Amino acid sequence: MNDFTFLSPTRLVVGRDAEKETGKWIKEYGGTTVLVHHDSGFVKQNGFVDKVIDMLKADGLKVVELGGVVPNPHLSKVYEGIELCKKEGVDFLLAIGGGSVIDSTKAIAMGLPYEGDVWDFFIEEDGVPHDVPTKSTPLGVILTIAATGSEASNSCVITKADENLKRFCDNDINRARFAIENPELTMTLPPFQTACGIIDIMSHSFERYFTPEKENDILTDYLCEAIFHTCMDCGRILMKDPENYEARASIMVASTLSHNGLTGMGRTGDWASHFIEHELSGEYQSVTHGAGLAVITPAWMKYVYKDNMDKFIKWATRVMGVSMDYGDPERTVLEAIDRLELFFLSLGVPTKLRDVPGVEDLDEEVMERMAKRVRVVHEDGSIGWVRRLNTEDIVEIFKLAM
Incomplete structure (x- = not known):
């Protein structure tokens, strides 16, 4: 066995209706103004996103919404999210979805306190990234598909679509504060x-x-x-x-x-x-x-x-x-x-x-x-x-x- 350090700080909340406690967990981690990020797909169309937003508002939280995440999430959406969060004073991010939504949320969270281009964290020269994140806005996850493990990993993968470049940033700063896992939310997946x-x-x-x-x-x-x-x-x-x-x-x-x-x-x-x-x-x-x-x-x-x-x-x-x-x-x-x-x-x-x-x-x-x-x-x-x-x-x- 090699020497190693293991870190897994993400709180797992597993069970039926677990999403009903989302507001409690956001407030425990200091959130007051929340970006709800999703893909505008089934979880939006079936009313689940709106249900979560209503619950957050009932818990006294201000909510800002941004949909439109695509598979292999695009850098352009990350830029859009950073600007929206700055404008609205967002201090906590909530991903509702799977790996693509979570990774987009992670990238926004890294880019929000950063003065440069968030893409600096993803590109390298001679194996050395242009920059390394030192701060990130707190985020949580309501998981709707079991796949990437991004809900508790330190990894974030983003695609620069105009160059067909798919790159990752692995850093413990990416880890979500909590991941809410209600298995019933995955039952309608194709x-x-x-x-x-x-x-x-x-x-x-x-x-x-x-x-x-x-x-x-x-x-x-x-x-x-x-x-x-x-x-x-x-x-x-x-x-x-x-x-x-x-x-x-x-x-x-x-x-x-x-x-x-x-x-x-x-x-x-x-x-x-x-x-x-x-x-x-x-x-x-x-x-x-x-x-x-x-x-x-x-x-x-x-x-x-x-x-x-x-x-x-x-x-x-x-x-x-x-x-x-x-x-x-x-x-x-x-x-x-x-x-x-x-x-x-x-x-x-x-x-x-x-x-x-x-x-x-x-x-x-x-x-x-x-x-x-x-x-x-x-x-x-x-x-x-x-x-x-x-x-x-x-x-x-x-x-x-x-």
Whole structure:
């Protein structure tokens, strides 16, 4: 186990009607004028946003509303939110939605007290960000989709749409003060959104489970495996019974625990699949992050598994239920990857790029453009820790994903 520091200050409030206490929690953290941020979608159309606003006003809070967040949230909306908050004297932000809304809210929260351009926190030169946030406006979350784990993570991902750039800022200053999780709010999600959320949750722990060969922490392996089993068991249940409260609750909490740092304690996360997918959904902004991960993650596995065979065999046998083939260990791993793809397909999510709507024009030239744009990690310009991947490797992974 590597040395580590673990921080997860976000208060989780889980249960039926948990959103009714939102005003209490906002006031506990000093909020008086609240930005309610959302995507103008179903939660607005079905009256839920207005219901929350009415409750906040009844609790004596001033409310400012801003909708319009899109998947792969845009920097332009962040700028709009910063200006609105400055104008209205906002001192607390409330995200109602999933990862895109939460990340947009986080970026506004960072940009509000900052004198420069909030994009400075997301762009780098030679691996060094232009600036690092030191202050952020307090924020809370009412979660309506279990997926990104952004409700308790330190990460914020924003897209500069005019340049097809999708970049992140990881900083503990991003963590929400509270996350309200009422599983009933996720029961009306379309099956595809539920499925993409489950894949995203699994991926956050895949990135922490598959580590450099020398790292082998027993406790954290079991924590990751618990997330995998939960997602697969509950995913199968929810495809048949979308209103199953226990499965919805388990998936919601799994989302939070998979990305609040718990499953990465004492180890080096790989994150190559996420970095590669960020370029895919940056180039093709209609691609849902979880759908992108469904094609990139198995392709990455096929490309790197030999670099940590022991860990891939452990996952194959303990999670995917493959019987160990001592005469051909590689067959064991490849069978597990096949089973993972079959699980994704059973959720209704494609596992090949050629089947993903909106990326039909993907050719090698586009692959190379995306590969060259990936945010590098190492001084040699590569990404990943299981295996260091250069531009040519990333192109090969895109080809495997076709």
